[in-house]
Amino acid sequence: MEPRNPWQALTRSRFPLGSWPWRAAGYLATGGLVGALACLVLLVLGVFSLLLVGLPLLLLSGLALGSVERLRLRLVDLDPAPDPHRVPAAPGLTAWLRLRAGEQATWRELGHGLLLATVLWPLDLIALAVGVGLPLALLTTPLQLAADGHEAKVVKTYLVTSYPEAFAAALLGALLLVALAYPLAAVAGARAALARALLAPRDTDAGDGRIGEVLASRARLVDAFEAERRRIERDLHDGAQQRLVALTMTLGLARLDAPPGPLAEQLAKAHAEAGQVLTELRELIHGIHPQVLADYGLGAALADAADRSAVPVGTDVDLPRLPASVESAGYFVACEALANIGKHSGAAQARITARYGDGVLRLDVEDDGRGAADPARGTGLTGLADRIAVLDGTLTIMSPPGGPTVLRVEIPCRTLRESSASSSPRTASSSARD
Numbered sequence: 481m482e483p484r485n486p487w488q489a490l491t492r493s494r495f496p497l498g499s500w501p502w503r504a505a506g507y508l509a510t511g512g513l514v515g516a517l518a519c520l521v522l523l524v525l526g527v528f529s530l531l532l533v534g535l536p537l538l539l540l541s542g543l544a545l546g547s548v549e550r551l552r553l554r555l556v557d558l559d560p561a562p563d564p565h566r567v568p569a570a571p572g573l574t575a576w577l578r579l580r581a582g583e584q585a586t587w588r589e590l591g592h593g594l595l596l597a598t599v600l601w602p603l604d605l606i607a608l609a610v611g612v613g614l615p616l617a618l619l620t621t622p623l624q625l626a627a628d629g630h631e632a633k634v635v636k637t638y639l640v641t642s643y644p645e646a647f648a649a650a651l652l653g654a655l656l657l658v659a660l661a662y663p664l665a666a667v668a669g670a671r672a673a674l675a676r677a678l679l680a681p682r683d684t685d686a687g688d689g690r691i692g693e694v695l696a697s698r699a700r701l702v703d704a705f706e707a708e709r710r711r712i713e714r715d716l717h718d719g720a721q722q723r724l725v726a727l728t729m730t731l732g733l734a735r736l737d738a739p740p741g742p743l744a745e746q747l748a749k750a751h752a753e754a755g756q757v758l759t760e761l762r763e764l765i766h767g768i769h770p771q772v773l774a775d776y777g778l779g780a781a782l783a784d785a786a787d788r789s790a791v792p793v794g795t796d797v798d799l800p801r802l803p804a805s806v807e808s809a810g811y812f813v814a815c816e817a818l819a820n821i822g823k824h825s826g827a828a829q830a831r832i833t834a835r836y837g838d839g840v841l842r843l844d845v846e847d848d849g850r851g852a853a854d855p856a857r858g859t860g861l862t863g864l865a866d867r868i869a870v871l872d873g874t875l876t877i878m879s880p881p882g883g884p885t886v887l888r889v890e891i892p893c894r895t896l897r898e899s900s901a902s903s904s905p906r907t908a909s910s911s912a913r914d
Contacts, residue, residue, distance in 0.1 A: 515601020618653025825849025
């Protein structure tokens, strides 16, 4: 595998013959140039900052230097150095500046810029002078002697007056050029590691923010799906169900008016089929989003689900009103669990226990069936676990062979009363300001 940075390249036997010594020298040389320029710019901005005029420009200079340093990092570090900044949620310069001022990455970039402008660039030039300048000065001793004709002073210290001495100095310079390539690359690797740690850390606040954005987007998708489910339920209830009721009544009246015979039998069959379709549609509407869940909450909806279960279900439920997304997730988990109990467990009875305490909804569905439930066999629980995970909750299944089986759901949340109480002070304060 090809080395990705100077540290890896130093372990290769062909390191002096490769491009990494020149990469290291280039990185340190450009570091000296950028650092000297940054020193000048920050000095000017620092003077203006005394008048509070240069503070925004000082902040922007850190952002610019951070971008330049991430580009320079490619000379000695082939791994990507992503931009750690988040994308503003709103357009406009004000939103961009507010976001940048609140990010840790911005202040890390400014700190790195100050460090570069005061300490790092002189060190870069010193390392470059020792690792490259000294060997090159020795290598050019014969040329210096030829140019002068009589003598040459090597690195301003040693006087050379003959060509044998000059070529001996050149040979020493060649050896030093190879030998000093190793510490030069080590210095460049240390500088690059420091730059990466400050300017493109692997665990950044931007990464945390992006994770938070992903979680928030997943939660918004769940809310959107719930809204769509309710819309479908409302459309079916107010549209298709009403038309089926009218059709059933019309077929019933036609059946009463038809004389006995084949026509009456066909009308009776159509009337029965329409009634069956109406029953199935009502069950479908109830399964999409039961009205009792929206009107009375999760506790009443769980009791209703227990009454409709094919297996006798006892309930021990004591719940306040919770956020709609939490109640919906808890209800559908319980319904899926009861459906699996009726189809697969062979249980004689089941029990639902639901409590809210310490900011967590805890819901248990237990049965006395044969056990050995495996979510990987396509029981639908994997999808429910994903749905619970969106709410930062957990779904646990304990099902030893022979039973019993316990499905446990835990979802951190706040009650609607707690949510309204926490928002009321802000509302009051905003009203006072108005």
